[in-house]
Amino acid sequence: MENQEKKIEILKKILDESNYTVVIGGSGMMEECGYKGIKTPERAYEIERRYGISPEDIFTSVFYNNRTAQFFEFYRNEMLMNPPEPTESAYAAAKMEQAGKLQCIIDGNIFEQPQRGGCRNVIPLHGSIYRNACPHCRKTYSMEYVRDSGKIPRCEDCGRVIRPGVMFFGEMMDSTLMSEATRQIESAEVLLLLGTSMDSDVFSKYVKYFDGGKLVIIHKNHHDLDEKADLVILDEPKNVLSKLGY
Numbered sequence: 538m539e540n541q542e543k544k545i546e547i548l549k550k551i552l553d554e555s556n557y558t559v560v561i562g563g564s565g566m567m568e569e570c571g572y573k574g575i576k577t578p579e580r581a582y583e584i585e586r587r588y589g590i591s592p593e594d595i596f597t598s599v600f601y602n603n604r605t606a607q608f609f610e611f612y613r614n615e616m617l618m619n620p621p622e623p624t625e626s627a628y629a630a631a632k633m634e635q636a637g638k639l640q641c642i643i644d645g646n647i648f649e650q651p652q653r654g655g656c657r658n659v660i661p662l663h664g665s666i667y668r669n670a671c672p673h674c675r676k677t678y679s680m681e682y683v684r685d686s687g688k689i690p691r692c693e694d695c696g697r698v699i700r701p702g703v704m705f706f707g708e709m710m711d712s713t714l715m716s717e718a719t720r721q722i723e724s725a726e727v728l729l730l731l732g733t734s735m736d737s738d739v740f741s742k743y744v745k746y747f748d749g750g751k752l753v754i755i756h757k758n759h760h761d762l763d764e765k766a767d768l769v770i771l772d773e774p775k776n777v778l779s780k781l782g783y
């Protein structure tokens with residue numbers, strides 16, 4: 538543990554010396570409040586048992602387009618009913634932002650934990666369950682509207698099926714968000730990876746744009762990327778960020 542304290546001190550020094558710090562948040566960020574994503578083995582098994590189809594197959598545009606009622610049954614029950622709450626990480630990140638020590642958060646999750654914890658400059662790379670829109674007239678709808686409207690949520694104005702504001706499996710990433718994320722990483726002096734997931738390619742995909750001074754990784758388990766980092770802290774981000782004292 539003494540080692541851990543020393544590492545937190547080093548991290549604090551790195552952040553204090555940086556003029557532009559960017560965070561990338563992975564699935565570990567939603568898991569640190571006890572939430573299990575639909576791809577985790579336990580949830581995936583449970584979903585397959587309940588709906589007769591895997592999360593990878595049900596959370597797709599093909600399923601959304603062709604089996605719309607079933608899609609929304611799944612989406613409502615599994616993703617909208619108990620979204621993960623912001624953790625100490627989100628609150629600590631908001632304080633870092635206010636102190637001018639964090640310039641941008643690139644969020645790989647879809648639950649707006651950083652924003653709900655008070656962060657302002659967030660790029661929701663994979664969309665958000667809270668921002669939904671009619672694909673026809675572009676009218677926007679809240680998460681509650683989608684969650685609470687019968688079988689299939691429809692646009693009040695034109696009757697079209699509302700499109701959830703999230704990226705489905707196999708879909709292309711929004712190119713505007715992607716180039717904004719790339720631009721942020723290119724500007725970063727310090728890149729802080731939080732809660733990296735083992736199977737995510739988001740990290741390797743984006744880290745290559747980083748040309749700044751220090752790469753810092755904070756996550757629970759070892760990852761191949763650790764070798765490239767200047768500092769690795771093996772812990773949940775909330776345990777580390779809350780100790781920085783911003």
Ligand SMILES: [Zn+2]
Nearest residue numbers: 671674692695
């Ligand atoms: Zn409409």
